Amino acid sequence: MFESLSDRFDGILGRLRGKGRLSESDVAEAMREIRLALLEADVHLNVVKRFVDRMQARCLEAEVTESLTPGQQVVKVVNEELTVILGGESLQLSYAQKPPTVVLLAGLQGSGKTTSSAKLARWFKSQGRNPLLVGADLQRPAAVEQLQTLAGQIEVPVFSSPGDPVKTTQAGLAEARRTGRDVLIVDTAGRLTVDRELMDEIAAISDAVDPNYTFLVVDAMAGQDAVNTAEAFHATLELDGIILTKLDGDARGGAALSVKEVVGRPIAFASTGEKLDDFDQFHPERMAERILGMGDVLTLIEKAEEVFEQEEAEAATQRLLEGTFTLDDFVDQLRKVRRMGDLSNIVSMMPGVPKEIKDSDIDEREIGKVEAIVLSMTPEERISPDIIDGSRRARIATGSGTTPARVSNLLKQFKEMRKMMKGMAGMGTKAKARKDKGKKPKKGKKGPGRARGSRAQSKETLEIPILDVDGLDLTLPGR
């Protein structure tokens, strides 16, 4: 089972929470984890080395070392840096003065050039252009047919001719001019960079039509060798951008980072499926997180976004943090969570959840029982559970098919939880207060600390919540 980077950090640096400062050896340990994560993500060894060296310095800065959650800070800083490297300036496509704008696609066999050519054609069409596709892959059986079939779906013409790819491309260019097409997309055969003859061929194709844009198509699952491939193509063709394909797989995609570092050109497009509309501009933040191994978190977020309404969720969270969270709210959220799917899966994806909870077996039937208990309460009881006495408890127990003991247990834990959540918000604000003031808040005084406390809802004060394991009451009742 894949262990996420956050997990690793929780492990190492969890010990350091509250320590106040990270030492150099702490940072070195963190860097080892980063190195491991990046290598497992297929980032090239040399790229990893350079990156980690840079990060080492950055992580010794106050921002990280004085953070209350140094582990998270390290991840955050690394994530930011990766995003910057992967992003940088995006490709601003500009069209040739004298049409057509020529776009050349190159890459290894099987990287996805033909499908990407068709996707590009569709994309250009959506930008109001009139593309022409050139089937210059005369090497692979039925390659041109494949392009023709795909092009047919988007009503884009394809030009091809047998014999010599260079001549075919030239003829394609002439055809584009003749028929007034303003974009020419050239699909070429896959080729190995060690094949001198074929590398000369693509150089010849490029020389013959002088492309405005040359894209290297890279498979997201590529390993260490991606760098060699990119360097060779860049040296031969002078690339303008990269198209990253098969991102719908679960490869971490470190090759993207390596290639970007080495070629220095933007990753222009991301291909996320086999359908022609599975093609979009590249988003560096998501890629950075994916490379770091936080892809699970992204899936979780997506699931959550599907089910939870942003405002609703924030309002519910607000109430929780203020201590005004009711049992009604609880049941609402419970149902939403259920809709997200298999609970144990979800819990395992969550960052910052203690191991004990992650490893425990979550019985979905228990969820039903808890829900039943709450539903057996009157609205009044749900808003003010304190009024629930023995007879009410008995009634609820009967109504839900449980026992009075269970009912009181639920109520007790719910209360504890409310207290704890309120305390969490308090923690965040106290931290900020301390940081801002540089001194500890005084006990019992209604000073700025308390005032800030009442503004606990203010989002600035909250970091990504980690459950404070020590603060949790995990004692089992009566056992």
Added chain:
Amino acid sequence: MNATLLIVIFVAVMVSLALLPWAHRTWTTGRKTSGDDQTAVAPLTTRDSARQDCGLGDNPSEESHRDMSAPPTSVSMREKLSKARGLISERLGGIRSGSIDVSTWENLEELLILADVGVNATMDTVDRLRVTSRASKVSEGTELLEALKNQMKSDLSTDRELAYIAPSGKTPVWLFVGVNGVGKTTSIGKIGRRLGDQGLSVLMAAGDTFRAAAAEQLAAWADRCGADFVRGSEGADPSSVIYDAVQAAASRDVDLVLADTAGRLHNKVNLMEELAKVHRVANREPGQVVEVLLVIDATTGQNGLSQAREFADTVAVTGVVLTKLDGSAKGGIVFAIERELALPVKLVGLGEGDGDLVDFDPTSFVEALFGDD
């Protein structure tokens, strides 16, 4: 499980989930606003919706590819890999330079990682080497390198036999599976050629009913090797195509069926289920699946291990075909696959020509991993 824990989990889940999208945005954009800085992100979904029918093209009317009828060239692994020799890194030189020190071990590790062997397998391999080399008192870098090679060669499992006959007397089927673009169809073409040369009659089944012109591509190969060929109609159910193919093979008394399938990413649940069905159907009277060959691209990184795991779980893979090893990539991932999953590499693809296929040889493979003298 008691309710206490349950509630704790629920609230944790609920709070984190509620906060997650907002927190995530804040975290990544560095701005402390509410959700209106929502960037339009390209959804990286892991569930595939129903596939759009791309259909199959018409029969290719003109010869729009290079003349494919050139005679097959027999090629040795050495010859083809000689091109990759030129890319031996300086690390090799560093290792061979003299006695063993810390940098020697670092260089060894790095060579393995650069070959896509992966961190776990690398550390494991090197740790074991440390122990054995100390015991046998290896002192020179060159010696150490040889010791490593020998260790790795012996790590690679030995049974690489391909099954040509179904014990039950049924029509044997080789099922080719793998992710997109690895070289399944081309491999079938080469294997068909080889089997034909060996005097066996072959039927190629165009089980890729999804990708545009996939059947045409396989048809071209069948044509070249003089193999029988069965395809389905546009967008047909792959299981039914395979079934028809096996029926045809049985009635025509063909020796072996080579069944192509559509490339599919292993994390796509419904596609993997589709593959499981194809396998079940192919295994029905009168056919028997005697080989499930997972095709892996030598340029693949660590994802290759995930691929192998998932495919093996779904369709009981019997062997690996490692393709595109004639490039600069070392294909080290198969070392990890063999070690962790005991899946033997049976065949190696060394080019796009129909003769560019060899049996996997651990010695050549390991030698090539570290360059060749």
